[in-house]
Amino acid sequence: MNIHSKQKPLSTQGGTGNKRGQIIHATIRLISEYGFHGTPISMIAQEAEVGAGTIYRYFKDKDALVLEIFEQVNKDFTTTMLHEYDADQPIQDRFIHLCWGIFRFGIQNPHEFKFMEQFYNSPYGTTLRREKLFCNCGDSSQELPLDKVFSTGQAQHLIKDLPLNALIAHSIGPIVFLVKDSIAGLIQLDNSTIDSSLKACWDAISVKRQESDIQ
Amino acid sequence: MNIHSKQKPLSTQGGTGNKRGQIIHATIRLISEYGFHGTPISMIAQEAEVGAGTIYRYFKDKDALVLEIFEQVNKDFTTTMLHEYDADQPIQDRFIHLCWGIFRFGIQNPHEFKFMEQFYNSPYGTTLRREKLFCNCGDSSQELPLDKVFSTGQAQHLIKDLPLNALIAHSIGPIVFLVKDSIAGLIQLDNSTIDSSLKACWDAISVKRQESDIQ
DNA sequence: AAACCTGGAATGAATATTCATTCCAAACAA
DNA sequence: TTGTTTGGAATGAATATTCATTCCAGGTTT
Structure with missing residues (x-):
């Protein structure tokens, strides 16, 4: 047992006397x-107002530091998505709720959002994704909430019969783009813009009523 | 005038006797x-089966090497998108044509595609994007073809009245996700999958007929 | 031969990691 | 209370490694 394995909530951070x-x-x-290779330990030490050596009191090495952060951020992300989530609501409501969670997380935690992005774009992240840990860090037995919405929606013929990856791409892809633009200051994501964007996501994946279906 | 500024088509590559x-x-x-910081010159030299010093005969430094590659790849990308493009076709056809081009480029040039992705995710790329050079490297006076489709489509009330950034997010976002999954071997992008995905993109951004509009 | 190329060793700057030392707050002793 | 001890935390200089770039002895082309 050493100091490195201690787990503290990320929210207990920033104040002095809290080096970790x-x-x-x-x-x-x-x-x-x-990015990972673009930020030396010395830079981290300076930004954290801490001696370089201090970092190694808390983390085995740079890899361990980054990996631990990713796992915690990913957990927080999932928590935000599932906040007040009700699996008994209609499919469309559940879809919108989860996607709103992604927006919320990205807007409220821009650095964490871009950190995850960087991580997923690294070779390490690609490996993780191939291992199906996406959004599901640590518990691969349970189906992801968004996956569940898709499969249920398909069974009810509300959602298009596209491959799961494609459904995810059409839901999360636009959101990731928009959040990144928002962080970069290229767009103002107010509630109405988010609403119409989520509507667009739903339009992309949902089965359109046939004209003959209209009563 | 030095050797560094020479411009050769990227297609003239790979054979021996073609160090550049x-x-x-x-x-x-x-x-x-x-990524940029993750690949040392020594690694490039080894992969290229070339001495490290040789690289500096052809490029001023690492930055110049990467920048030149980006500009060329970006040009090829635009060319692929515009191949056989007809600006007189209906909006939906033009939209589908351009998006097909992105898929084609990504599937046929997976490394180049991920290279661009890395570039845009770097601080340098973010700056570029803020300068509105996206897809338009070198000639910022001309409106991007996709932008033109969007503005024309909006004027004809065929395309939703979303911010331009959002329209791009809903068009390109899903495609980038899908191409990356395809490159990672997580999905098989056959023509029918691409067709239905592009249909989904169109559904996301196009104005849906109102029920009352149906004759 | 003259001009040019090439590979890879040499160089110095940057980086990750270690470690001997300092610092400090709490426990204890007077 | 006041001074002393002590153990872990913090530090940043020292070390080991990696990197971008330069140099040059030999090879190739013309």
Whole structure:
């Protein structure tokens, strides 16, 4: 048992006297902007206002630091998505709820959002994704909530019969683009813009009523 | 005038006796996988089967190498999109044509596609995007073909009145996700899958007929 | 031969990691 | 209370490694 395996909530961070949190936050900020290889330990130490050696008191090495952050951020992300989620609602409502969660997380945690993006775009992240850990870090036995919405929706003929990957692409793809644009200051994501975007996502994946269906 | 500014088509590459092309291709392959900071010159030299010093005979430094590659790849990308493009066709056809081009480019040039992705995700790429050079490298006076489709489509009330960024997100976002999944071997992008995905993109951005409009 | 190329060793700067030392707050002793 | 001890936390200089770039001895082309 050593100090490295201690787990603290990410929210307990930023104040002085909380070196660990300062290091984590500095790492997220810098890697979200410059990427893993683009942010030296020295830079992290400086941003965290901490000696370089101190970082190694809390984390085995740079890899362990980043990996631990990713796991925590990914957990927080899932929590945000599932906040007040009700699996008994209609499919469309559940879909919109989960997607709103992604927007919320991205807008409220821009650095964490870009950190995850960087992670998934790295070779390490690609491996993870291939292992189906996407959004499901640590518990691969349980079906992801969004996957569940898709399969249920398909069974009810409400959602198009596209491959699961494609449904995810049409839901999350646009959101990721929009959140990134929002973070970059290229677009203002107010509630009405988000609403209409989510409507567009739903239009993309949902089965359109046939004209003959209209009563 | 020096050797560095010479411009050769990327297609003239890979054979022995073509160091320059070997270097470019190795760089694309490696950076597409490991990113800019993750691929040292030594690795490029090894992959290109070339001495490290040789690289500096053809390119001023690492930055110049990568920038030149980006500009060429971006040009090829635009060319692929516009291949056999007819601006007199109906909006939906033009939209589908351009998006097909993105798929084609990504599937036929997976490394180049991921290279561009890496570039746009780097601080340098973000700057570029903010300068509105996206898809339009070198000639910012002319409106992008996809932008033109959107503005024309909106004027004809065929395309939803979403911000331009959102329309792009709903068009390109899903495609980028799908092509990346395809490159990672997570999905098989046959023509019918692409067709239905593009249909989904169109459904996302197009104005749906009101029930009362149906004759 | 003269001009040019090439590979890879050499160089110095940047980076990750280690470690001897300092610092400090709490426990204890007076 | 006041001074002393002590153990873990913090530090940043020192070390080991990696990197971008330069250099040059030999090879190739013309």
